[in-house]
Amino acid sequence: QKEVEQDPGPLSVPEGAIVSLNCTYSNSAFQYFMWYRQYSRKGPELLMYTYSSGNKEDGRFTAQVDKSSKYISLFIRDSQPSDSATYLCAMSSSSGGSYIPTFGRGTSLIVHP
């Protein structure tokens, strides 16, 4: 079992839809949770960063962490064609002092007009 599982998609939705992207993980020591957005042929850019459990909102984006279920989500409201990209989840812990993140393989999202 991989440490971080993420459905590769593609996930295709109409403009304006609410999008839900998810990752599951197996390492209960993970404390830091991140979502990156990566456009084609570009580097990943940080979208959301949360520590431990709970929700965090930033504009149309909401990140949710459920540590009891080892499950994290990214919700995108009122999705736009410009949201079409690959979304990577990442998580890390302070165990051993390394903080090296473990990445999911990414979910490809297509928002069509």
Place this chain on the structure above:
Amino acid sequence: DVKVTQSSRYLVKRTGEKVFLECVQDMDHENMFWYRQDPGLGLRLIYFSYDVKMKEKGDIPEGYSVSREKKERFSLILESASTNQTSMYLCASGLLGDTQYFGPGTRLTVL
């Protein structure tokens, strides 16, 4: 804004050539990382560095080496490029315990 720059966006090299990929960050981050990204395999860590002149192997260091002579600069070296090293190479930097910020990537093709 954090800025991580990479020396080339696209690079074409021949098998056996020595290849240098340079990365520079402007935020005084201690940590710097080199990844490669391949379809279906996701991001794989090659090497990382916690400080100047320090380096640690990641998950796939074979065929690569690194150099960090200055805090802001982290170089990835392919001693003798091979076709299986054709990939997207991504540099990242960050503070200890903080998230990573990525550069734009270098798409390397080895013929």
